[in-house]
Amino acid sequence: MDINDWIDQTIAAKGYIQAQEDREDFILRTGAGATKFNKWMKKAGLYFNKQTGRWTRFKDR
Structure with missing residues (x-):
């Protein structure tokens, strides 16, 4: 699977990506x-929230 496709699918399903849950x-x-x-999260333009440990699209933060 393409990395960008994986990112899009995961964000669409959960609204965020979290390393502890999604790295494997x-x-x-x-x-x-x-x-x-x-x-890859940075390359995809995702925003990392240090308080929650979640990567999200900038508009969703």
């Missing part, structure tokens, strides 16, 4: 390494 699924479905998780 990210690795299994995209084939990307665990260390690339945050890099």
Whole structure:
């Protein structure tokens, strides 16, 4: 699965991405390494909320 597709599907389903919940699924479905998780979230234009630990679209923060 394409990384951007995975991000879009996960955000559409839950409204956010959280490393603790989603990192393993990210690795299994995209084939990307665990260390690339945050890099791809930033590349996709997601906003990280330090208080909740969730990645969301900027408009949803």
